Amino acid sequence: MKGSIISWLLLAISTISIFSDVAATSASAKCLGADQSSLLLELRHSLVFNTSASTKLVRWGRSANSWSGVTCEDGLLVGLDLSEEWISGGINRSSSLFRLKFLRSLNLAFNHLSYSMIPSGFANLSHLVHLNLSNAPFSGQISAELSRLTKLRKLDLSAIHFSECDPLKLEKPSLRSLIRDMGELRELYLNEVDLSVEGSEWCNALSSSVPKLEVLSMSHCSLSGPIDASLLSLANLSVIRLNLNDLSTTVPSILANFSSLKTLSLHNCDLKGEFPQKHTINFFRLPDSIGNLRKLSMLDLHNCSLSGSIPTSMENLSELTYLDLSSNNLTGSLPSYGASRNLTQIYLFDNALTGQITSVGWEDLLNLEYLYLRNNSLEGDIPSTLFTLPRLEEIYLSNNKFSGQLIINPNVSSNRLESLDLSSNLLQGSIPRWIWKLRNLAYLNLSSNFFEDLETPLCNLTPTLLYVDLHSSMHRGNMLPLPSQAICLDFSSNNITSVFSDNIGNYLSSSTMFFSLSMNNFHGSIPKSICKATYSMHLEVLDLSHNLLNGTIPNCLMKASLKVLNLRNNQLSGNIPQNISTTCGLKTLDLSENLLQGQIPLSLANCTTLEILNIGNNQIDGTFPCHFMAISSLRVLILRSNKLHGEIGCAHSPFTWQMLQIIDLSSNDLSGTLPASLLASWEAMKAEVDFNYLQYELYIRGGYYYQDTVSVTIKGLEQKLTKILTIFTSIDFSGNRFEGQIPNTLGDLKALYSLNLSHNAISGSIPPILGNLLQLESLDLSWNHLNGTIPAHLANLDLLSFLNLSNNQLVGSIPDSGHFLTFSKSAFERNLGLCGLQLNKSCSIAMNKTKEAGDDGNNDDNKKKWFFLGIPLGFVVGFWVFCGPLVFIRSWRFAYYRFWDKVLF
Incomplete structure (x- = not known):
């Protein structure tokens, strides 16, 4: 019997499906009258669109049921949806589009209409009820002809503003002129349209023209405050979005009177002072009366300069699904959200909230998907119930004061957690085993805590882990686990004491881009196997600095595709690898504070993208590396405390370091004069x-x-x-x-x-x-x-x-x-x-002493001068006293000769 009932149901469903398809085809066929089908084909041929991306226009005219995006009713074409059709260029005012006079709904959103003005031809479509021209993008003045569309219930002219084009403006006509005769309007979207009007003007225009308005969305419209009380006459408002306007006023008290309000978004409006209360004003606080907005489903007040505590009356907002009070100065503790069982997203980050969160009622928030409480001062234990919520995907509790241990045993098989950030807290003990087995976990950040070890045994790590950050987590002992598909691994600033495994490169994923073990106690040599990760063309950052590594630098590291290589402060010796690849893509190379010898390799000039080069505090010999002048991107050059010698003879180099901002050549043996012409080329210092x-x-x-x-x-x-x-x-x-x-x-x-x-x-x-x-x-x-x-x-x-x-x-x-x-x-x-x-x-006394010292000095100089002048004078006088008689008196001369003859004899 049951089987026969099921068979009849299946037959009925099939029959209904067949008849509905026939009816749809028939309805489409009725749109193919000579007049309307020709207008559609004419429209298709007049539009420029990407045929490879189009899903509607590209099919038009192929068969009787190929008119995608077209809606017919009683043989009339009443709806046209050409959104996201990659239409480019403009729409001519004589386009056949404006001859589809029975259109009630038109959607041209998300196309590429070359920042043209909105054609006045839209005014010909007098039966339009829904008009969506958002994100097309149009630019310039909005046509005054649009005010003739008096039957509109939904108008969306929201724009995407690009710096290279004029924004869409509503000045002539003004907002009042545009909507003056649109008394049936229910939804108005003017996001990023430049209105440039004051609060009393735009509020009065809305309240007097569109009394049935339910959705008001005017974000980033250059509106100014205050929000006028006349807006209160729009009693049916359920959505208010006024984000990114410079209202520069106190939070308007009238907002508490919109009993139908479901969405309130006022972020980045420079609101000041008090949030509204119905009867009294309580400065710098969210009032208890906010709990009267029982139909509110979305509340977005992030970055609104709010202060004070979150009122407990918010527990009454049972329809609330989205709550964003982030980036304010809210204080106090979190209220219980157990009654708001529909909540899917909670954003309370960047506040000054305090207290514990154990009594919030997390176990009732079975629909919660996103929880952001980072950057507060929350404390105490992290409730274990958080990790058992079946829909929770992201938890961000970083930069708080949470303490205790994560002794939790959640139902891992039903947990959907993808992102877990508990960094910068006071958590301690062991990192629990269950974290590594969360089957959907992709992002894990436990850094800056007091975890000392891992709960073991540890095996079968979840294959989904892509980002693991455990830096500064006080871990000690052996190497941390290496997930098989990890992209980023940061284990820096711990107390890991281990020999650098020879096969570590075999465990790094071919997708790993960031790998840091800096500031630990690794010892031994750098294994060549690590080059396997660099050859994969994925590893971009390798930081092994501040360890106890010895031996030489593997040649392969300088031939790989690394962007950052940091081996600073180890005990590496030998020469810097010489045969550096011509495809070197390094941006940062830090080999400082080691025991490296030899000369700086000429092939290092192949690293033409280098910005930071630090070889300081080694035993490098040779002359100043003028070949580095070819590295025009260089910003930091540090060669201090080496054995470099000779002059800086780079004056004739055709290259310059225009980007150089830090240079340190101290504690070497360089000589000669300071390089004036080289200094003159350092433009970044000018x-x-x-x-x-x-x-x-x-x-x-x-x-x-x-x-x-x-x-x-x-x-x-x-x-x-x-x-x-x-x-x-x-x-x-x-x-x-x-x-x-x-x-x-x-x-x-x-x-x-x-x-x-x-x-x-x-x-x-x-x-x-x-x-x-x-x-x-x-x-x-x-x-x-x-x-x-x-x-x-x-x-x-x-x-x-x-x-x-x-x-x-x-x-x-x-x-x-x-x-x-x-x-x-x-x-x-x-x-x-x-x-x-x-x-x-005193400079006067010093000058006198200097003057006196100068006189004595002159006397001394005169004595010395006469002394040194007396030497040649005495020689001249003595010479002629002795030799003169011998020259001029003959008898003396013969007597002198006879004397020497006797002596020689």
């Missing part, structure tokens, strides 16, 4: 650039960045720049044998932040042009042979906070203007000719 960071972005989910770091000597101290600003500029040539004068070209580097030329043999005077370096904060010229006076222009350097001119031969008075008086004695000591308050030496 003018301020955009504020940014030097970092490498991986084009993967979430926008992963590798943050470059570097150590520089600033203000006499070595400092680590964990983020290298593009505006930071520094030159450090200290600790060499440079001589000659300071070149005037240094005065052109007006964006220079730090200059260190100390411990050299530089002579001459300090160029006054250094007073042009108005951004200079640190200047060290100590331990040189500089003479003359301190230029008064240096007092113009208002930002200068560190100065060292000690151990030179400077004379005269120290400038006593500006902030020069704040520098200590040590900045000027051991310059015997200097005087001033900083040295507690």
